[in-house]
Structure formats: structure tokens, C-alpha cells
Amino acid sequence: MKRLTSAILTSLAVISASASISAVASIEPIPYQPFEAPKGEGTSKPYLTYQGKNVYLNAVNIAWIDYGRDFGNGLNESRVTEIFDDIAKNGGNAVRWWIHVNGTQTPAWDGKLIAPASQQKQTFDDIERALDLAAERGLYIMPTLWSFDMLSINQYGVKEVAGNNFAFLTNDEVRQSYIDNFLNPLLDRIAGHPALIAIDLFNEPENMTEGWFIERENLKGQYPVTYEDIHKTTAILSAAVHKKAKALNKQIMTTTGSKSLVMFMVDGHGGTNYYSDERMIAYAGDDAPLDFYAPHYYDDMDKKGTWSPFYHHASFWNLDKPIVMGEYYVDPHGFKPADFAYFDNEVGQQNLCPRLVHNGYAGGMAWQIFDYQDKALDCINKGAQALGVKVEDFVYPGMTYLNGMKLSSDFGKSKYLNQSEATDNLVALSINEPAGEKKVYFKLPVDKAEGAKKVSFKVKFPQAARDAKITGGKFYMKDAKWQWNDAKWTNIKPNEWKTVTWKMKKPLKGANELGFQFYGKAEGGAFQGEFLIDDIKFSK
Template sequence: MLTSLLFLSLAAWVDARLYIHGDHFYYNGQRVFFSGMNQAWVSYGYDWGNDQYQHRRNKFQSVINAVKNNGGNSIRVWVHVEGQTSPQFDHTGHVIGTDASHSLINELNEYLQYARNHQIFIFLCLWNGADRGNTNARLEGLIKDTNKLHSYINHALVPMVKALKDQPALAGWDIINEMEGVINPNLHSREPCFDTTFLRSSGAGWKGHIYSAQELLRFINWQVAAIRQTDPQALVTAGSWNPKSNTGLNGMKNLYSDHCLITAGHNNAGTLNFYSTHTYDDKNSHQYDSLSPFKHDKNQYGLKKPLIIAEFNQVRGGHNTIGELFTYAYYHGYAGAWSWHANADGSDTDSLATQEAGLRSLRGKNDQTNGGIIHLTI
């Protein structure tokens, strides 16, 4: 009898998955805080699929090692980006596979297994709305044309989810990074979820006023629904560029709410499990805006789901050190904090050493009342 109980206990441990209760993540009954960094890319848009990972493996693995060695537990990684090399498109802009060489799923499996071996959770971000490169027409087709979006879901997304859903290190999916980069902030609509005039003069639409809120939210809704219908335990988000579009605080609007996503896409399964937002100070004043997470407790936003500060750094950190920012997130109700970004390219990016110092500021924390456990056994 004792042997059977021990076996069942071990099986429960091995099969454990992250879950959400209230405003927080839990794993094996303990509240979790995600302390980590973004490794958005090694080569922007050219990391996954078509046998590319074998040329990026060392850099991806080195960041897993760095996060582990400095006391962190999670990494956010970009997959398709703007459709440069995955998924595989035909000449009409419809998706016909994950990638031309059919290597993407195996590559992600290998990466996720390495992450598990080092006790690091991975969040996969599918698309990027913060930039517009020469392949962006592929992504535009998926956002504007529902037949093309269906082709992506059927021929790439669902096969990916089916193949990866049992990987213990796969913590969650992020549908699109900063859709606000390409949103039209000047559209009036009788439907409040599609009226974006509240974002006028907010900075949204910095890469062009390309899409309506309705188009972008449908794009998110359908993909979330497909993921959650394929893997009911999957945890899914979409990363807002600023809380301005992710909260009703101070006259703003939560475009990512269940109501807005369902109104746009009409699929009740396509709602987010948790929220994630980004924050940087003003380049001139070096001050955070009034809605920044680093000026609020999480509960002030009125969101009834976990919220991760999914991008921030010390370079544009409002005169705070990276350790102060990580510590603020830990003790003010947030579910995690990921610095930007491990590639450390560009003037607005912290060095990898700075980000490692931020992780060390929370090393070994396990305050089940105010923050959560960071060291995890996956």
C-alpha cells in the first residue's frame, strides 16, 4: 500500500503542470514568480524552422545556462516573428506547413527539453506587431484574411501545440508582441472594444495605422481558442506595449479583456489566461508614465488575472537599478518580470551582465504571501 501511494505521489509530481488560481501561477501547490529575461531572438526572424536552430543552438542554450546560474526560472522566446521563415506560406499567402524542411517542431522540442533539464520555463511568443519588415505582408494576410488565418491554425499552430503540449518546460504561449505598433488609434466605432480613439496621441501605431482593433483581436481570439481547444491546460497571453490598452484605469480600455476578444472573434474559448505588459521610461524625461507597473500595485489595475511585466530594463528604468525593478515586481503583486533582452543589441537594451544581476536580486526567494517561489524543479 505504501509503495502504491509513493508511486502515485511521484506520478503526480512528474505530471504536474502550471496552473492559475486568482492572480497568481502555481506549481505543485506553491505560488510561483517568474523571474527571467527575454531572449526574443538570436537572428531576428531566422531562428526556428528550416534547420536554422542548429546554427543558433549554442546561443540559446547559453542563455538558459545564464538564467539558471543567476537564480532565474523563465525565458520568453519569439518564434515566427513576421513570418520570415516560418510558417511555410504558398504563393497566395496561405499557410501549408510549419516550415519548408519540417524541422521547426523538432527544434522546439529539443530546446524545451534542454530548458527542462536546467529547470527553466519557456514562454513562446508567436508573432511581432512592433515592427514591419519586408516579409510583413505574410503576417498582414493572416490578420486581414480569415481564410489565411484558418490555414495557419490548421497547418501550423495546431500541429505545434499537439507536438509540444506534453513538454513540461513549455509554460505558456504569447500570441503577438505589441499589436499596438500597427493598430489604428483613430478609429471611431459604436462598439466600445473597437473604438481606439482613446489611444490617440498615446504613441500607439508607431509602425503605421494598419489594422483595426477588431482585426487584431480576432487574430488573437482565434489562435487562443485553437491552442486551448488542442491543449485545455495551456496558458496563453498576448503582450501589450503598455498598460494603456490593457486596463480601464485612468480612462483607458482593456482591449485584451474576455469581452473584447469574444466580441471580435466570436469564440468563447479564445480568452487569455493571464495578462502581460511592457514598460519603459520616456527617453527624454527618463520618467515612467502614470500607468507604468512600476508606479502601481498590480491590484490597482482591476484585472482579475495574473499580470507579468514582460519587458523592462535598467537603461530605460526611470533611474532605478535592475535589482530594484525586479524587487518591486516581486513585492507588488505581479506574477513575473522579464528583462529586455538577452541579445543585448542596441542602445535601449541592457547588457546581459546587468540582466543577470537583476536575476540575482531575487535568487532563492520563496515568499508565498507576497511574491512566490523562484527555484523550481520541473
């Protein structure tokens, strides 16, 4: 323990001393504070064992690159390679990556049953290729089959598949068609792959039973899934994976991403372990138990640290399997907290990954690459140092960190925004897009926009952007229910300042995301350069 603490303190001291680097530009780092987390009688090992190796998962959630479309449409190898290289460079060794998500793209259906394996081939090809790319870099992948979004009927395309998805959760014949036509044929191809650390069966499935979700999706009695449906389906899938592994004489581990460690995976402390061996066996027989637990932790249940893995040793929960924290925020400006101060002990976002190492967990998977790439990479970098892995300190790219603003892309590498070298009063968006369709999102700080009825800013981009068929864009907003709303299209001429404005019908309240989508037509060529932004205003 003393060696780990020393390593963490040293790594953080190096970062704190680098004042000229933007690694901590707008966030005052919280120095690592050693904390003797309370222990219990649990026998959770601080590692997984796969193919004879003991592995701590120092990992990042990819979650998705193109929501719900990463597999089955041809793999975006250039972006995947970039992500994998960044993770490996910073001492990470694994990713968690969603496969079906909401089921709008995969798996393929034939009426009310899963279509034959021949119709799933592209998805199988993409998953296997991703595993190959990971193995080339010494990384593991934990594919997540399904998410609670499978009943999110307000998401595009879900209404058309929600009935089938609900039947999958409740009907033995439909589940068996999934096992026969998707799961088993997939495992025939990837079982024993050196990069396949485990199959994660669900992402936060319990959400489908909760009032906020039912209200958000306006389900009104449609698709009344229950805990029993969810946990029975989990057990059946886990048993199917293990039976196939035995038949192939391969190791394939299973887990699931419950939304809460204590609420759904611990007996006591106010929770119930719905995924205990006893319960899994009761649903689906001796092959059903999970190999390890992979719950999520978000500090939004008013538990004041009493359910936190950052303040409790893994043994505290009295479990007999390894615990990998499958999700947790690492960006203090994200949707939920990532800095904590409970029990007279502060844990800053840069200390979260090391704290899981120190507290005896078998891994941590930071949330996530799409929106929080820099913070996620910084976290695993510190986690690697806590594990004794030699890596260079992570340095945030660009000149400065602009509080609350973000840049992302559906198809390219546009992800950095900085203060312009010409003047500190301008924001420079670093655009890097390949030939083809372009969707780049300049995301604004929703906390600063709360209550506004109008948002505007000035933008200027070069002729080369217009030559690449980037002709303008539109404001968009994801409301409190994550529903997409957008403004009218705005045409932007090159080399001229253009003020873009969105006058909303009512004051902005509780939005989850607000920004401007720049768009380029599919026939456009590649573009790399800067868009300049000035005079951002929120008016009430």
C-alpha cells in the same frame, strides 16, 4: 512583506559593500527604498499555476539570438545552453523567446496560405529541442509567436511577406490555415511539455496601428491594420490553443504582450481593456479568454509613474487575472529609462525585479539577453533573492564597465569588453568565436556620437584572428527608423595598429545604434583572444 524587504536590503548591501568588484563600476547604485504601493480591488494572483505548481516567472527575454532565424534553421544549442545555464545560475526560471518575429523565415507559406505541417518540421524540431534543454535546467519557455515587425517593410525580406502577413491579420481563411498547418501540429508535439509555461500570441501588435510606425516604415496606406483586426486575431488564436488543449487533455495557457498595461489591458486610468474576457468571447467564443496578462512597461509616455508597475500593486489595476510584466528595461544606458524617481521614491535598475515581487505581480521578464545580458542577469538575481531563493550575488564579468560600449556576436560568445590589463587607456574586446562565419559588433555610445560627422578608432588584433579568416570589417549605423546604414569595408592587417574611419554625409542625429562590425569568412576556424581598441573619436 517585512521578510522580503529584509532580504532585498541584505542582498543590495552585499553588492554595495563590494567596491572592488565591477558590479556597480560606473553606476552609483540606488539603495532599495521600501515603498507601500497603492492597492485596489483587483484579485490578480502573484503567481501562475501550471501543472499543479504555483510559479512566479523570474525571467529574461531572450527575444532573439539571430533575429528572426532562431527557429527553422537548426537550433544554436551551444549558445542556448550558455544562456540557459546563466539564467539558472542566477535564480531565473523562465525565458520569453520570439518565434516568427517578422515572418521572413517562418512559418513556411504555400502561395497565399500557410504551407502544410510537413514543411514546418524543422521549426517544430527546434522549438521542441529548446523546450527539452530548458526542462533539463528547470526552466520554462514562453514562446512569442508574432511581433509587430511582421509589417516592418524596411526590415530585410519583409516586403516579400508583408502581404501574406497582413492577410493573416485580416482574413479568416489565412488565419485558419495557420491554425491547421502550424499551430495545431506544433501543439500536437509540445502540449503538456514541462517547460511550456504559456503561448505568447503577439509582441506589441498595437504598434502596427500607430503613426510613428506607419511613418517609419513609409507604409502610406498599405496594410491598414486596425485594433479590431489585432484583437480578433488574438482571440481566434487563443481559442484555437485552448480547444487543442482540451482535445489533448493538456494544460496550455495563452497570453499576449501588449505594449502597455494601462493603455490596452486596464479599464480606467486613461486606458481600455481590449483583452477582457467579454471582448475575447465576443470575437471567438468561450475558449478565447487569455489565462493571464503579459503587458510591457516602458517609461516613455510622460505618465510620470502613474502607469508604472514599480509604483503600483498588481491589485491597483482591478484585474482578475495574474499580471506578468513581459518587458521592461533594466539597463540605465539602454534605449529607454531603467532608473525611476517618482512619488519621492527612487527605484534603481538593480531594484526593478524585486519591486515586482513586492508589488504582487506574477512575474517579470527583463529586457533582454542580446544587448543587456549582464544587467538582465543581475536583475533576476536580485529577484530570486527577493523570492527567498539562495543564489550567489551576481558579479559583472571583466575588470570594469565601460559606459555605453557593448560587444555582441551573431554566432559566437563574444560579449565582454574590458580595460586592457596592459594599460588602462586601451579597451580589450574579448572575442570568442566558433569555426565558420563570424559577425562581431563593437557598439559605441550613440549619445556621445550625436552630431558627429566622423567617427574613428584604432584597432589591433593578432595573427590568429587573420588565420581564422577575420580580415577586417566596417562601420554601421541603425538610424532613427532602425534602418541599417554602413560604410565601406576596411581591411585590417594583424599585429599592426589600424585607424578605421567613417566620414558620414551628414551629422549623426537620433541614431539607435552605431558600431563596427568585424567579419570572418565562413571557411575560417575558431578564434579566442583579444582585439585592442584605442583613441575613439567623434568629430563634428
